[in-house]
Amino acid sequence: MRHDLPVPYRTALKPYGRALVELARTRPEIVCLTGDLTRQCEIDVFQEAFPDRFIHCGMSEANMVGVAGALARSGFTPFLHTFGVFATRRPLDQIVNAVAYPHLPVRIVGFMPGISSPGGPSHQAIEDVALMRALPGMTVIDVADATQTRQVVTAIADIPGPVYLRLKRGEIPVIFPDDHPFSLEHAQVVMTGGDDAVVVAAGMMVAPALAAADMLIRSGVGASVVNVPVIKPLDTATVLRAAQAARVVVTAENHSVIGGLGSAVAEALAEAGLGRPLRRIGLADTFAEGAASAAYLFTKYGLTTQHIIETAWAALALPGPPPRAPDLATNAGEYAPV
Amino acid sequence: MIAHKLIDDSRESAAPAERAERAGQNEPTEPTEPTDRMESREPSDHIDWRMDSFFTPGPDSRLASLPDGVINLTASIPQLQRLATAIRLRAVRMVAPAGLGYLGQALSAAEQYATVYGAALRPGTDRIICSPAHYVIAAYAAAAETGLLDEACLAGYGRDGAALEAIGTERSPVPDYTCGSLGQGLSAAAGFALADRLLGRPEARTFAFLSDGELQEGQVWEAALFAGHQRLSSLTVLLDANNSQVDGPVDSITTIEPVAAKWQAFGWQATDLDGHDLAALTHALAACTGADRPQVLICRTSTRQGLTCLPPDADGHFIKLPAELAAAAEAELTAELARYAA
Numbered sequence: 132m133r134h135d136l137p138v139p140y141r142t143a144l145k146p147y148g149r150a151l152v153e154l155a156r157t158r159p160e161i162v163c164l165t166g167d168l169t170r171q172c173e174i175d176v177f178q179e180a181f182p183d184r185f186i187h188c189g190m191s192e193a194n195m196v197g198v199a200g201a202l203a204r205s206g207f208t209p210f211l212h213t214f215g216v217f218a219t220r221r222p223l224d225q226i227v228n229a230v231a232y233p234h235l236p237v238r239i240v241g242f243m244p245g246i247s248s249p250g251g252p253s254h255q256a257i258e259d260v261a262l263m264r265a266l267p268g269m270t271v272i273d274v275a276d277a278t279q280t281r282q283v284v285t286a287i288a289d290i291p292g293p294v295y296l297r298l299k300r301g302e303i304p305v306i307f308p309d310d311h312p313f314s315l316e317h318a319q320v321v322m323t324g325g326d327d328a329v330v331v332a333a334g335m336m337v338a339p340a341l342a343a344a345d346m347l348i349r350s351g352v353g354a355s356v357v358n359v360p361v362i363k364p365l366d367t368a369t370v371l372r373a374a375q376a377a378r379v380v381v382t383a384e385n386h387s388v389i390g391g392l393g394s395a396v397a398e399a400l401a402e403a404g405l406g407r408p409l410r411r412i413g414l415a416d417t418f419a420e421g422a423a424s425a426a427y428l429f430t431k432y433g434l435t436t437q438h439i440i441e442t443a444w445a446a447l448a449l450p451g452p453p454p455r456a457p458d459l460a461t462n463a464g465e466y467a468p469v
Numbered sequence: 470m471i472a473h474k475l476i477d478d479s480r481e482s483a484a485p486a487e488r489a490e491r492a493g494q495n496e497p498t499e500p501t502e503p504t505d506r507m508e509s510r511e512p513s514d515h516i517d518w519r520m521d522s523f524f525t526p527g528p529d530s531r532l533a534s535l536p537d538g539v540i541n542l543t544a545s546i547p548q549l550q551r552l553a554t555a556i557r558l559r560a561v562r563m564v565a566p567a568g569l570g571y572l573g574q575a576l577s578a579a580e581q582y583a584t585v586y587g588a589a590l591r592p593g594t595d596r597i598i599c600s601p602a603h604y605v606i607a608a609y610a611a612a613a614e615t616g617l618l619d620e621a622c623l624a625g626y627g628r629d630g631a632a633l634e635a636i637g638t639e640r641s642p643v644p645d646y647t648c649g650s651l652g653q654g655l656s657a658a659a660g661f662a663l664a665d666r667l668l669g670r671p672e673a674r675t676f677a678f679l680s681d682g683e684l685q686e687g688q689v690w691e692a693a694l695f696a697g698h699q700r701l702s703s704l705t706v707l708l709d710a711n712n713s714q715v716d717g718p719v720d721s722i723t724t725i726e727p728v729a730a731k732w733q734a735f736g737w738q739a740t741d742l743d744g745h746d747l748a749a750l751t752h753a754l755a756a757c758t759g760a761d762r763p764q765v766l767i768c769r770t771s772t773r774q775g776l777t778c779l780p781p782d783a784d785g786h787f788i789k790l791p792a793e794l795a796a797a798a799e800a801e802l803t804a805e806l807a808r809y810a811a
Contacts, residue, residue, distance in 0.1 A: 205668065
């Protein structure tokens, strides 16, 4: 399962929007709500295909959540779209009262996760996973690529309760083949190459986790990668099995290290009484400022392939300098992790 | 649609100052002090047809021409007066064991709940939203009076382990939606009205009870914008303007007037009326039939209405009702109720 990373990855456009349209063809109960970010959330294709089921809510996220709750109570399955910050941080009380507490099948889809936006702290969803994870009954998902984006849309169709789906915006890498298995119940061991370090990653950090593990393995260090698309409910069995086999555990998330994947893994390890050195890669309790590009921010705040390599290297107390991550040039339409 | 277009053209030529002047011609009537002595008067209906010019129906408004559910009022004024009194009496009995509670809300809104539950609501067809969840006491009382709720469960209202919580929750019976976090009900109401449109249920209506203090929450105005744009004409708001909130009279905390003009500017049909005047209330509610936009009835009320035994400085948000006062209130309302039975 290693040494064949198709890096740089090819990319897909609008895998989410197209998948939602396909699903909606056979699901008349699906309605699509937008908070003035239609094209950015890939649902312009839904508007074209099903204008009668497409609802403009404008820049009124609190109202949009309330409307979605009532539509769900009336038998619809609303998919609600905006950027992650405006989908979670802004209407939190409305999500609690109108969606989570009544346990309604509203799908809250927040685009542009973490520091993938150079738009400053106002546009960076760095605590959305933490906020949504804290709500009773909320399923929280952060997928890694276009294949899983397509798969997850169908997978969440029939979940009886609410879902928060966190999606990258723009060109989406294709990391996994079409037939790659996907399950809401199971985290996936997507690379196995020894038992020194396991990197547990979600969303946009899966690609750098794979690249980092690949480099560690090439350098003679045993490494594996667990992809956790569903952060809540966490597949603790898979995470604990991988952690049990490894000497150190490194988590990697495009999110604050507080309250997200790293916290969830820490809780699982502690509650199982499984003692492993744990390093959490993510935003170290800081906002992210000063950039024109996401790559700059990933580097500045330590969310890179190199940072994962160095973190594992240090946690394992290995001698000498850690290996360097390859600097991958990309052409238009290609994607490589920073 | 053609009318919109024509008016659209004229709007372009109207200077801002001229538009402001036009708007001035349509100011709502002076808010009136609600008193028992108040005479019934014709409710005024301030529809500014020029508002049409500001609305371009969105692509999702294509179904807006569906006919509305007709509001047929199925009870007489004396019947509703009796029901309003019975709601007050039941509310007194629910609050009395604790010695304090959300009695003022039931006193100010009794006529509104009586009118909707007693004369307009078609269970199974229409929906009811009780936006401020502490008003749910009035919904419980009305539902018990109209046979929608087993009156036996009222006895446990607000107590540990009871089915009826004082601030409504998801497990509260009676309203289709209520929420203790204020200002959220209108969004739910708009969602229900939109769902009825999408489901092809033109006969269904959504009645949403709101309160004036809630108007300080921004979400109310997000929802008002949305419902106005979508022309959710099956949606009727009964706004209990009792001028009461936790810190004191609403108008001493934040100026929310002119209330009617605000709703009109958001694309609503707004009617300002004495909320204790059942003739005005029923007339205004019936007049909502056939509207081409959502409607709001701004019901001017008092949190002490119907109980002369309450002290003039009673805290309308959370009335204290010690045993002696509770007994006086019980006696006063029981006597009042007997008048209707006679």
